[in-house]
Amino acid sequence: MSSIDETVLGFYHLPMNTVVKESETARARVLEGARVAGEIKREVAEVVERLRRDRAVTPCLVVVRVGDDPASAVYVRNKVRMCEELGIRSEHHALPADTDTEQVLRLIASFNAREDVDGILVQLPLPRAVDERRVVEAIDPSKDVDGFHPVNIGLLVLRRPAMVPCTPLGILELLTREGVEISGRRVCVVGRSQIVGRPVAELLLQRDATVTICHSRTQDLPSATREADILIAAVGRAAFIRKEHVKPGAVVIDVGINRVTDEAQALDFFGESAEKRLKTIRERGYTLVGDVHPAEVAKVAGWLTPVPGGVGPLTVVMLMQNTVTAALRRRGL
Ligand code: GUN
Numbered sequence: 001m002s003s004i005d006e007t008v009l010g011f012y013h014l015p016m017n018t019v020v021k022e023s024e025t026a027r028a029r030v031l032e033g034a035r036v037a038g039e040i041k042r043e044v045a046e047v048v049e050r051l052r053r054d055r056a057v058t059p060c061l062v063v064v065r066v067g068d069d070p071a072s073a074v075y076v077r078n079k080v081r082m083c084e085e086l087g088i089r090s091e092h093h094a095l096p097a098d099t100d101t102e103q104v105l106r107l108i109a110s111f112n113a114r115e116d117v118d119g120i121l122v123q124l125p126l127p128r129a130v131d132e133r134r135v136v137e138a139i140d141p142s143k144d145v146d147g148f149h150p151v152n153i154g155l156l157v158l159r160r161p162a163m164v165p166c167t168p169l170g171i172l173e174l175l176t177r178e179g180v181e182i183s184g185r186r187v188c189v190v191g192r193s194q195i196v197g198r199p200v201a202e203l204l205l206q207r208d209a210t211v212t213i214c215h216s217r218t219q220d221l222p223s224a225t226r227e228a229d230i231l232i233a234a235v236g237r238a239a240f241i242r243k244e245h246v247k248p249g250a251v252v253i254d255v256g257i258n259r260v261t262d263e264a265q266a267l268d269f270f271g272e273s274a275e276k277r278l279k280t281i282r283e284r285g286y287t288l289v290g291d292v293h294p295a296e297v298a299k300v301a302g303w304l305t306p307v308p309g310g311v312g313p314l315t316v317v318m319l320m321q322n323t324v325t326a327a328l329r330r331r332g333l
């Protein structure tokens with residue numbers, strides 16, 4: 001095994017005994033999003049409890065789901081469950097797939113008008129017949145806990161207090177709390193979505209990183225991603241980021257959540273830990289893989305977020321934090 005190269009990993013405030021070169025035995029350390037999410041969850045629960053005790057306020061999140069996308073149903077269930085765990089009141093409005101834009105807009109207008117509602121989340125994607133843009137823009141920006149409204153995007157870019165999208169906020173919390181220095185480091189974000197790629201690039205730029213955003217038209221992607229001390233994969237393609245994309249010792253954040261149903265593919269993706277995944281496929285019909293090829297990248301990266309249990313739990317807990325933030329701001333607290 002090769003020992004750590006301090007010039008490569010010198011920016012971590014983390015123990016310096018990580019192997020940085022690819023080898024049969026090297027393994028990236030796990031950046032445990034789930035553990036950090038648990039930490040933030042406890043902090044949010046404390047604020048919720050103080051609000052209830054001192055101000056008689058219980059934050060309230062309304063979640064709207066249209067149609068029967070199975071993945072959306074799972075995500076919404078997780079959000080509602082975490083509200084319950086934290087003492088946040090929640091309402092789940094599940095609308096049939098043939099709901100039209102006007103019906104969704106009327107519902108949102110009613111939530112905007114309700115004093116007791118602090119956060120409104122419309123689970124995306126919406127059925128094709130529903131105008132996503134009109135729906136997102138109908139949400140009162142002060143209740144936009146997703147941070148998708150143009151007013152909030154504008155405020156974010158202007159560096160003024162905004163509701164910030166949950167996944168980018170979660171990534172920033174993970175890096176900060178795990179002691180990964182951001183200032184002056186090279187970050188590469190692969191993916192330019194409005195939900196993850198662009199806002200996370202903006203947040204990291206605000207923390208003085210040198211940020212590159214790559215996308216489907218980027219030429220020679222590996223030479224761009226290999227420059228990165230922190231590589232963020234948010235492309236929505238299973239195991240897309242391979243070892244040739246990763247600088248030895250880099251921090252790799254995997255935002256993807258993709259279903260794998262094929263056992264041969266699972267064997268390739270998960271290497272030594274494939275057995276457990278094959279069992280999951282046989283029991284549940286699928287297992288999850290991120291946008292990063294886990295077996296390959298673990299041999300090169302210094303740190304890697306797992307899927308599941310990495311960025312996903314952080315996204316949900318940041319939604320809770322945004323709901324509490326909205327409840328506080330709306331009351332001038
Ligand atoms: N669909 C996938 N991710 C998200 C999210 O963060 N918010 C909403 N509203 N829908 C999503």
